[in-house]
Amino acid sequence: MGRMLRLLRLFRTEQSEPERFYRELAADSVAQLTRYTTLSGQLVLDVGGGPGQFTTAFLARGARCVLVEPDAAELRARGTPPPGAVRGDGMRLPIADAVMDVCFSSNVLEHVPDPARMIAEMVRVTRPGGVIYLAFTNWYSPWGGHEMAPWHYLGAGYAERRYRQRNHKPAKNKPGTGLFPVHVGPTLRGIRARRDVVVLDAVPRYYPRWTRFVLAVPGLREVVTWNLLLVLRPVGRQSDSGPVTSTAGSSVS
Numbered sequence: 002m003g004r005m006l007r008l009l010r011l012f013r014t015e016q017s018e019p020e021r022f023y024r025e026l027a028a029d030s031v032a033q034l035t036r037y038t039t040l041s042g043q044l045v046l047d048v049g050g051g052p053g054q055f056t057t058a059f060l061a062r063g064a065r066c067v068l069v070e071p072d073a074a075e076l077r078a079r080g081t082p083p084p085g086a087v088r089g090d091g092m093r094l095p096i097a098d099a100v101m102d103v104c105f106s107s108n109v110l111e112h113v114p115d116p117a118r119m120i121a122e123m124v125r126v127t128r129p130g131g132v133i134y135l136a137f138t139n140w141y142s143p144w145g146g147h148e149m150a151p152w153h154y155l156g157a158g159y160a161e162r163r164y165r166q167r168n169h170k171p172a173k174n175k176p177g178t179g180l181f182p183v184h185v186g187p188t189l190r191g192i193r194a195r196r197d198v199v200v201l202d203a204v205p206r207y208y209p210r211w212t213r214f215v216l217a218v219p220g221l222r223e224v225v226t227w228n229l230l231l232v233l234r235p236v237g238r239q240s241d242s243g244p245v246t247s248t249a250g251s252s253v254s
């Protein structure tokens with residue numbers, strides 16, 4: 002609970018102290034990831050890592066990290082991008098098969114037009130036995146509409162028009178071009194249907210672990226999850242006997 006309250010307080014500083022906000026959020030996410038893997042000496046891919054706050058946190062933990070980010074302005078938003086950063090698309094990663102120990106993505110999935118394709122790419126580039134950390138803001142989350150929230154609950158078109166009228170500029174995360182509805186249930190089902198990956202964990206990213214039961218409740222999970230974290234492990238094989246089941250006892254459906 003202490004962690005959740007700390008994060009809640011932190012979210013209030015995103016606009017006023019962005020450097021501190023991203024540093025502390027990155028430290029929290031990286032600490033979360035170390036529940037599932039060590040980082041020192043590991044090769045990590047940060048998909049859609051913006052200017053590299055998460056990459057910096059991985060490097061500080063002794064990992065080697067490659068940042069892939071399509072937007073040159075984002076890459077340079079903090080000055081010189083981290084060494085080895087490349088421009089690239091999460092749906093067509095410029096990375097060979099099964100070379101990464103860890104594939105990480107924070108709050109990118111809802112910004113790509115084909116989330117399933119990005120997930121497939123993250124699985125492709127991660128070695129069997131490696132770890133994928135995939136977190137995203139689901140559409141019906143109170144923050145699902147990003148800068149248009151909470152008006153996205155009245156429809157993406159309405160939320161975008163309202164934002165434009167009030168701010169005299171289009172939303173950066175314009176629905177249909179920069180923001181796409183991604184839902185908890187369909188995403189869980191899509192991942193669980195894959196035969197090349199096991200779900201190590203599925204939890205509301207910012208809440209205590211015990212809250213993961215909400216992910217088993219259709220409807221409720223779409224609103225209260227806020228941000229879904231999936232931790233996956235590629236198994237490097239295709240089974241003919243149906244989806245591979247989790248070895249970590251994930252209880253979501």
Ligand SMILES: C[S@@+](CC[C@H](N)C(=O)[O-])C[C@H]1O[C@@H](n2cnc3c(N)ncnc32)[C@H](O)[C@@H]1O
Nearest residue numbers: 049050051072075090091092107108109112113
């Ligand atoms: C909300 S920011 C998240 C940045 C960082 N990962 C974080 O959690 O703070 C979304 C990022 O996704 C990137 N992005 C958008 N479309 C992408 C794509 N097709 N492939 C990879 N990244 C993409 C954006 O350029 C932006 O840097």
